[in-house]
Amino acid sequence: MATPVGLREVEPEQTRERLNEPDAPLLLDVRTDRERNTSYIPGSVHLPMAEVESRLRDVAPDPSRPIITYCATGRRSLDILPTLDALGYENGASMAGGIVAWQARGYPTESPSALDDEKLARYSRHLLIPEVGIEGQQRLLETSILLIGAGGLGSPAALYLAAAGVGRIGIVDDDRVDASNLQRQVLHSTAELGESKAESARSSIEELNPDVDVVTYEERLTSENVDHILGEGWELVVDGADNFPTRYLLNDASVWHEIPVVHGSIYRFEGQATVFKPYDGPCYRCLFPQPPPPELAPSCAEGGVLGVLPGVIGSLQANEAIKLALGIGEPLIGRLLLFDALTTTFSEVMVRRDPDCPVCGEHPTITEYIDYADFCGVPGS
Amino acid sequence: MTVVRIPPTLRADTDGQAALEAEGETVRDLLEDLASRFPALRERIYPEGELARYVNVYADGEDVRTREGLETEVSVDSTVILLPAMAGGC
Numbered sequence: 001m002a003t004p005v006g007l008r009e010v011e012p013e014q015t016r017e018r019l020n021e022p023d024a025p026l027l028l029d030v031r032t033d034r035e036r037n038t039s040y041i042p043g044s045v046h047l048p049m050a051e052v053e054s055r056l057r058d059v060a061p062d063p064s065r066p067i068i069t070y071c072a073t074g075r076r077s078l079d080i081l082p083t084l085d086a087l088g089y090e091n092g093a094s095m096a097g098g099i100v101a102w103q104a105r106g107y108p109t110e111s112p113s114a115l116d117d118e119k120l121a122r123y124s125r126h127l128l129i130p131e132v133g134i135e136g137q138q139r140l141l142e143t144s145i146l147l148i149g150a151g152g153l154g155s156p157a158a159l160y161l162a163a164a165g166v167g168r169i170g171i172v173d174d175d176r177v178d179a180s181n182l183q184r185q186v187l188h189s190t191a192e193l194g195e196s197k198a199e200s201a202r203s204s205i206e207e208l209n210p211d212v213d214v215v216t217y218e219e220r221l222t223s224e225n226v227d228h229i230l231g232e233g234w235e236l237v238v239d240g241a242d243n244f245p246t247r248y249l250l251n252d253a254s255v256w257h258e259i260p261v262v263h264g265s266i267y268r269f270e271g272q273a274t275v276f277k278p279y280d281g282p283c284y285r286c287l288f289p290q291p292p293p294p295e296l297a298p299s300c301a302e303g304g305v306l307g308v309l310p311g312v313i314g315s316l317q318a319n320e321a322i323k324l325a326l327g328i329g330e331p332l333i334g335r336l337l338l339f340d341a342l343t344t345t346f347s348e349v350m351v352r353r354d355p356d357c358p359v360c361g362e363h364p365t366i367t368e369y370i371d372y373a374d375f376c377g378v379p380g381s
Numbered sequence: 382m383t384v385v386r387i388p389p390t391l392r393a394d395t396d397g398q399a400a401l402e403a404e405g406e407t408v409r410d411l412l413e414d415l416a417s418r419f420p421a422l423r424e425r426i427y428p429e430g431e432l433a434r435y436v437n438v439y440a441d442g443e444d445v446r447t448r449e450g451l452e453t454e455v456s457v458d459s460t461v462i463l464l465p466a467m468a469g470g471c
Contacts, residue, residue: 154470267467
């Protein structure tokens with residue numbers, strides 16, 4: 001015999017209908033971490049009862065948005081309503097019967113069971129952040145990110161992405177670890193001198209986090225292999241290439257494959273970072289239609305670079321990649337961030353889509369791979 | 382005077398200076414001023430009165446190509462940035 005539904009309760013049927021409406025209420029799971037970890041209603045936000053008072057504002061910035069709370073059977077979610085009222089959330093209601101009643105009607109639930117105790121411990125500092133939480137962490141564990149280059153920028157990016165639990169990390173690099181790399185390329189160590197950078201990166205990542213599946217490509221990105229490599233399920237690319245031909249090649253390929261690229265570049269004390277999201281924002285060619293002549297494009301090997309600089313820019317790239325993977329915050333799309341390590345200043349300039357861009361513009365004139373070495377005025381390899 | 386920031390790769394042409402003050406009401410005026418004081422810079426990025434295509438110029442955070450090009454007006458409070466692409470990820 002069903003319990004009568006009180007004034008501030010909604011039935012699971014009604015809850016389900018309202019969740020599909022355009023101005024859907026926030027569905028708030030107030031159960032404990034352990035309960036949440038068994039199963040939850042898709043789209044719900046988790047905030048254990050004890051934390052509602054201190055953290056509700058974080059997960060529900062708009063107090064006028066209706067909230068439907070739920071717990072296991074509907075008792076605790078009803079008890080929490082006066083707390084919501086006191087915090088200024090007066091459109092709160094509780095789902096009668098809780099998740100038990102929801103499941104009894106055959107409505108879908110999801111299980112975050114991929115996070116075992118070890119993962120709960122490893123990622124606990126992520127799980128505490130409302131914007132990440134268990135679902136966000138699971139999303140990271142299912143994300144595939146490809147790194148072009150395991151050098152200065154690729155090193156910190158790879159380490160932070162691996163530490164964050166990005167489930168699949170690809171490394172494209174045909175180089176070997178040289179003594180001159182160790183001043184900044186923190187993926188590699190003295191014991192790995194002479195080894196393949198891709199393999200050295202793999203061992204560092206696996207030591208840091210065995211949850212990560214590392215895929216290595218011990219080759220240079222070329223017009224011949226780029227479609228194959230980008231076609232292997234990468235959702236995002238972190239560009240840490242060290243030359244213009246690779247950067248333009250990667251740009252064209254990523255636009256055609258519609259894969260966002262987190263871009264970074266460095267020289268001496270200065271760095272740049274931005275995000276190219278195909279057709280949503282500008283591409284590399286919208287920003288820089290032409291590379292500078294070779295005499296104005298010295299590499300770090302020719303001009304030097306402050307060892308910590310790639311640490312700053314590569315970490316920013318990892319930050320952008322994680323935000324894009326989680327769909328949170330405001331990524332650097334259409335904004336180029338400039339960093340000067342000598343004065344410790346950041347500045348930002350706008351980057352707009354170029355309607356005449358030869359690759360992502362209205363009437364593209366480049367529709368297949370070109371001779372990138374020739375385009376950049378450098379001898380082909 | 383308006384401050385123009387010079388990228389590291391062009392500083393060999395500006396006696397190593399990272400920022401220069403220049404006089405003028407438009408981006409073109411500023412470039413003319415700098416080019417007359419630093420002939421090597423003129424040769425490199427502003428030959429025959431046109432800016433080399435590989436150098437972006439930002440006035441107050443906007444690429445002048447999306448505004449009035451070299452005729453984009455600037456004030457003494459403007460920040461102008463010259464910016465060619467950098468390749469390095471090494």
